[in-house]
Amino acid sequence: MEAIVFEEFGGPEVLRLAEAEEPHAGPGQVRVKVKAAGVNPVDYKIRSGWMGEFFPTVFPAVPGLEFAGIVDEVGEGVRGAAVGDEVVGWSVTGSYARYALSESFVLKPAGLDWAEAAGLPVVTETAQRVLDLLGVRSGETLLLHGAAGAVGTAAVQLAVAAGATVIGTASAANHDYLRELGATPVAYGDGLVERVRAAAPQGVDAVFDAAGKGALPASIELRGGTTDRIITIADPEAAAHGVPFSAAGTEPPEIAFAGHVLLAAEGRLRMPVVERFPLEEAAKAQVVSEAGHAPGKLVVIPPGA
Numbered sequence: 615m616e617a618i619v620f621e622e623f624g625g626p627e628v629l630r631l632a633e634a635e636e637p638h639a640g641p642g643q644v645r646v647k648v649k650a651a652g653v654n655p656v657d658y659k660i661r662s663g664w665m666g667e668f669f670p671t672v673f674p675a676v677p678g679l680e681f682a683g684i685v686d687e688v689g690e691g692v693r694g695a696a697v698g699d700e701v702v703g704w705s706v707t708g709s710y711a712r713y714a715l716s717e718s719f720v721l722k723p724a725g726l727d728w729a730e731a732a733g734l735p736v737v738t739e740t741a742q743r744v745l746d747l748l749g750v751r752s753g754e755t756l757l758l759h760g761a762a763g764a765v766g767t768a769a770v771q772l773a774v775a776a777g778a779t780v781i782g783t784a785s786a787a788n789h790d791y792l793r794e795l796g797a798t799p800v801a802y803g804d805g806l807v808e809r810v811r812a813a814a815p816q817g818v819d820a821v822f823d824a825a826g827k828g829a830l831p832a833s834i835e836l837r838g839g840t841t842d843r844i845i846t847i848a849d850p851e852a853a854a855h856g857v858p859f860s861a862a863g864t865e866p867p868e869i870a871f872a873g874h875v876l877l878a879a880e881g882r883l884r885m886p887v888v889e890r891f892p893l894e895e896a897a898k899a900q901v902v903s904e905a906g907h908a909p910g911k912l913v914v915i916p917p918g919a
């Protein structure tokens with residue numbers, strides 16, 4: 615089958631389109647014909663060799679954690695899935711490929727676009743996990759760094775729906791986008807503390823760092839000198855600042871994103887797909903991802919999908 619593979623860690627040049635061995639569904643797995651694969655920043659981080667602690671890599675490796683596609687093989691012991699089902703889920707073999715194996719998936723509602731569906735599992739699981747860990751409640755004020763990114767887009771909407779006021783940091787080009795999502799935009803960079811204080815004179819109850827770009831000291835200052843109710847998902851300096859770093863959750867991931875797939879199908883959770891790349895241009899998709907300014911999701915589409 616056609617797949618993007620890499621056989622060593624490195625830059626985008628290590629990714630190549632190859633003829634890879636077709637996977638087959640083992641016990642507890644389905645095989646899916648991929649219609650769209652979501653691209654996440656973790657894909658380029660894994661490719662660069664930075665994520666061994668969380669994602670051990672066996673070469674040759676196929677990138678991609680998430681997909682939307684059609685079940686075409688059902689392994690022993692799988693319940694609730696049949697050949698022909700349209701599903702969205704996490705892949706255990708890599709999703710930048712014609713076929714992927716999955717152990718965590720849910721049915722895709724008919725009205726939900728393939729590309730939009732493919733971009734939901736990672737970011738919605740992440741956004742919900744961190745909001746839950748922070749215990750964000752109705753009437754509270756959340757400071758969200760990287761609010762216009764894919765995780766941020768999900769987190770703004772989930773926090774606003776929970777009744778929170780969201781102060782979201784983004785570049786000026788994304789401020790109208792954040793207002794549309796229901797957040798109060800604030801520019802990041804020098805002077806952040808003063809701008810957040812002006813936007814939230816009532817103070818900040820919790821901080822979700824979905825950018826990882828050095829805003830933890832300012833966050834601690836805005837929380838009155840404490841690290842309580844501050845979480846980052848991306849800052850490598852987290853431990854040095856005494857701030858918890860949250861990585862993938864422990865509950866089965868399909869439980870974490872099933873509700874969000876339904877919300878998206880009902881039009882109550884927006885996850886704009888900002889660019890679709892053919893499979894052979896997956897390296898370009900990762901370059902755009904690594905540049906770090908796409909307001910929404912990037913997806914890779916296999917040929918003929």
Ligand SMILES: NC(=O)c1ccc[n+]([C@@H]2O[C@H](COP(=O)([O-])OP(=O)(O)OC[C@H]3O[C@@H](n4cnc5c(N)ncnc54)[C@H](OP(=O)(O)O)[C@@H]3O)[C@@H](O)[C@H]2O)c1
Nearest residue numbers: 655760762763764765784785802825827847848861862907
């Ligand atoms: N630990 C986990 O479980 C987990 C899970 C998912 C993602 N992540 C990580 O979380 C990060 C965000 O992921 P994503 O998918 O949302 O990425 P993304 O869609 O590329 O979004 C990144 C966002 O960061 C913003 N940004 C860039 N520089 C910034 C700065 N100095 N201050 C504040 N915001 C800034 C950008 O906004 P502008 O365009 O407006 O500059 C952009 O919207 C990545 O590092 C990813 O690896 C971690």
